[in-house]
Amino acid sequence: MHVQKLSINRKLLNEELGIIQFIAERIHDNNSIFVNLKSRLFRIIESSKNNDNVSIAAANAITILNSANVNMNYQNWDNVKIPYAILDHAFLEGTNFSNANLDHVRFYQTCLSKVNFTNASMNDVYFGEYANLEGHSDAIWGIQFSPDKTKVVSYSNDKTIRIWDTASSNQLCVLEGHSDLIWSARFSRDGSKIVSFSGDKTIRIWDVLSGQQIQILKGHSSRVTGAQFSLDCSNIVSSSWDKTIRIWDMSSGEQVKLLEGHLDYVNTVHFSPDYSKIVSCSKDKSIRIWDVSSGTQLQLLEGHLDNVFGAHFTPNGLNITSYSRDKTIRIWDIVSGQQLQILKGHTKDINGIQFSPDGSKVLSYSNGTNLRLWDLLSGKQVQVLKGRMGVMRARFSPDGSKIVSGSRDNAIRLWDVSSGKQIQVLEGHSDEVTGVEFFSNEHKIFSCSLDGTIRIWDIALEKEVQLTGGDLGIMSDVKFSPDGSKIMSCSGDKTIRLWDVQSGRQIQVFKGYGALFSLDGSKIISYSSDAIIRVWDILSRKQLQLLNGHSYMVNCVKLLLDNSKLVSCSNDKTIRIWDISSGKQIQLLQGHSNDIFGVKISPDGSKIVSWSMDNTIRVWDVSSGDQILLLEGHTGIVRSASFSPDGTKIISRSDGNTIRIWNTSSGDQILLLEGHRKRVLDAKFFPDGSKVISCSADSTIRIWDIFTGKQIQILEGHSSLVFEIQLSPDGSKIFSCSQDKTIRIWDVSSGKQIQLLEGHDGTIRSISISPDGSKLVSCSDDKTIRLWCSDNGKIIDVTERNSVNYIWKVGNQRGLSIKSSIWKDTKGLTSQQKLLVKQRGGTF
Numbered sequence: 001m002h003v004q005k006l007s008i009n010r011k012l013l014n015e016e017l018g019i020i021q022f023i024a025e026r027i028h029d030n031n032s033i034f035v036n037l038k039s040r041l042f043r044i045i046e047s048s049k050n051n052d053n054v055s056i057a058a059a060n061a062i063t064i065l066n067s068a069n070v071n072m073n074y075q076n077w078d079n080v081k082i083p084y085a086i087l088d089h090a091f092l093e094g095t096n097f098s099n100a101n102l103d104h105v106r107f108y109q110t111c112l113s114k115v116n117f118t119n120a121s122m123n124d125v126y127f128g129e130y131a132n133l134e135g136h137s138d139a140i141w142g143i144q145f146s147p148d149k150t151k152v153v154s155y156s157n158d159k160t161i162r163i164w165d166t167a168s169s170n171q172l173c174v175l176e177g178h179s180d181l182i183w184s185a186r187f188s189r190d191g192s193k194i195v196s197f198s199g200d201k202t203i204r205i206w207d208v209l210s211g212q213q214i215q216i217l218k219g220h221s222s223r224v225t226g227a228q229f230s231l232d233c234s235n236i237v238s239s240s241w242d243k244t245i246r247i248w249d250m251s252s253g254e255q256v257k258l259l260e261g262h263l264d265y266v267n268t269v270h271f272s273p274d275y276s277k278i279v280s281c282s283k284d285k286s287i288r289i290w291d292v293s294s295g296t297q298l299q300l301l302e303g304h305l306d307n308v309f310g311a312h313f314t315p316n317g318l319n320i321t322s323y324s325r326d327k328t329i330r331i332w333d334i335v336s337g338q339q340l341q342i343l344k345g346h347t348k349d350i351n352g353i354q355f356s357p358d359g360s361k362v363l364s365y366s367n368g369t370n371l372r373l374w375d376l377l378s379g380k381q382v383q384v385l386k387g388r389m390g391v392m393r394a395r396f397s398p399d400g401s402k403i404v405s406g407s408r409d410n411a412i413r414l415w416d417v418s419s420g421k422q423i424q425v426l427e428g429h430s431d432e433v434t435g436v437e438f439f440s441n442e443h444k445i446f447s448c449s450l451d452g453t454i455r456i457w458d459i460a461l462e463k464e465v466q467l468t469g470g471d472l473g474i475m476s477d478v479k480f481s482p483d484g485s486k487i488m489s490c491s492g493d494k495t496i497r498l499w500d501v502q503s504g505r506q507i508q509v510f511k512g513y514g515a516l517f518s519l520d521g522s523k524i525i526s527y528s529s530d531a532i533i534r535v536w537d538i539l540s541r542k543q544l545q546l547l548n549g550h551s552y553m554v555n556c557v558k559l560l561l562d563n564s565k566l567v568s569c570s571n572d573k574t575i576r577i578w579d580i581s582s583g584k585q586i587q588l589l590q591g592h593s594n595d596i597f598g599v600k601i602s603p604d605g606s607k608i609v610s611w612s613m614d615n616t617i618r619v620w621d622v623s624s625g626d627q628i629l630l631l632e633g634h635t636g637i638v639r640s641a642s643f644s645p646d647g648t649k650i651i652s653r654s655d656g657n658t659i660r661i662w663n664t665s666s667g668d669q670i671l672l673l674e675g676h677r678k679r680v681l682d683a684k685f686f687p688d689g690s691k692v693i694s695c696s697a698d699s700t701i702r703i704w705d706i707f708t709g710k711q712i713q714i715l716e717g718h719s720s721l722v723f724e725i726q727l728s729p730d731g732s733k734i735f736s737c738s739q740d741k742t743i744r745i746w747d748v749s750s751g752k753q754i755q756l757l758e759g760h761d762g763t764i765r766s767i768s769i770s771p772d773g774s775k776l777v778s779c780s781d782d783k784t785i786r787l788w789c790s791d792n793g794k795i796i797d798v799t800e801r802n803s804v805n806y807i808w809k810v811g812n813q814r815g816l817s818i819k820s821s822i823w824k825d826t827k828g829l830t831s832q833q834k835l836l837v838k839q840r841g842g843t844f
Contacts, residue, residue: 649670
């Protein structure tokens, strides 16, 4: 009755993001005057179903709820009118939008799984991305624009090269001929030809217009690592692991020059800007400059301390810029051969460099988290762009004002060059991003990935609604508190977060990458890469103790049974026992010769088992600190070890596909369990100690008899590697999580899958069952946590007939998700948008 007259109905707040954020924050305000704010906003949205004149208020209301990161899953919003609403990153799974007015709504990186859009009006909706370029059937290693930007070439593990029309995104032709995966494909200067090289040791020349192979160049006796056209396309220069550089005549396909001198693999080769010289670099740590016409070596540049991965002429042709496994970039004078600058800062292998369009700066990117921008003249570092994981590729925008990068964490990041700040994160690829390119004068980006897709992204969106709660990062672990009232999550952003089980509200944030609850649930013990262990009081939120003694990263912490002491292990090769109340070190256990990855306590609290990068397992006496047993036999790094329920046995796994069982009295290996075809990722004893359960990268779960060592059952259903398994307290149910984005519940007696839990849009890394067996919590690479519950009261008692759903989900939705959504008779979608919907799993 009254919404039409309210101020929220006077004006769309889309240009007033500060006001949206202010109101959104009041939803989480504890002040009693805001207690009904969230429910009022929901009622305003409902009121638009029967009243066209409240659409502004309804759009503002849903935008505010989204900014407050409120779940809007499974709402019955048929007939609502919310044109121009901002639903970027929103959780809308299972919501009914049939007959709704959704004109001009923004669905950027939104969760639209199982949403019903039947008969909805969707004119000018914004998804922020376009349909994939369909064709490749395997990992794509790179893309490149033609010089005039009208075409794109891509190359793949599927042994094909494909040429695409930039304007229409249509595939123009497929170039087939290589008999192995293709490492590179590049246009000639005039865009009329493509040169490619492959694992089959050949170089092939293709005509772009006809798609026909013009020439095949054979002669290299090992993998080809580089190939480039001369200016007039009359010649090709190539490099190889056979330690040679070769110049070929394009018309005849004959080798015209053989350049020898390198003492090891030649990693790449490039022409100078005037095409009169060639630069090559090698595993022999040297860079060499060659004269094209004579084939003679002009300069030998030495100074790098390790394998030189790349070397390029600067745009003015006067210098060489190189990068190496020694983690440095060096600038050399061509004429004198002298080293002019050494650029230090990277801590991991450098993957590539690119010069700015004006030639004044060089961008470098590495397997570390950061990209670095350097001034070529002074050699000084101008900017550090802080990312998350190893950067595979990075490129400047045509005007040099932005940088786009693709990473091993499957994300694409956009950066502002002047400030060094991250502008946008584009997520949707399901594997490493191997290529990124800016369109010429448009607000679009091309990307390709090992997931076999090429995607086009719209980056025109400069301002986004700020979501409360922030980006949780990729989470590695979740666990319940001893009383089941709280959940703790560990994240890739080096934060430990505490959540209220009842509401899903975030209670507290601590620093660290790993943590555990004290046995009484009153404290949190966190550990981090700074080698420090911290003890926090949950109630007061204060740090009680700081345990300082390790000299390198702490990898694991466990509590002893009396709750007064804890055990830690570190990359400093030591295990330490601490008194929690005083913060003092009681024992120092030494013996491992490499990083120690983990420790576990025996059921009676008298022993510690540890495992290490030194391929050994060791058992220690808690009271004396003495090493009791040394268990040797694993041929790879040991990844886990734990005691049986009665403490008489130890189970261990390594980087291989075997599991070993040891006797804790004698130290003898009792059993070697073989059967998994790929690496074992988790293995543990059943609660009664009579059986062992394991899961693997081969997608299977296996149950073994502890007395005979024979495989009793093999549980198949997951379509990708299984990360973790949990057992119900009575051992009757198995809970598993996988890279296939699902959680599965299995009945042990029958070996059958009884429940499939779907919803996560990324690899599920960890699951935990509440102490009372009523709930299950999961965390995923989709940067969300979900709490699951069964309609029968306890998740550990579920049957095939029960329904299991998630109660709440926290985190900011990353990546557009349209799986199982319904789009029957929707109005206003473009043909490109319809194709995008179909590709992402929506149905019309």
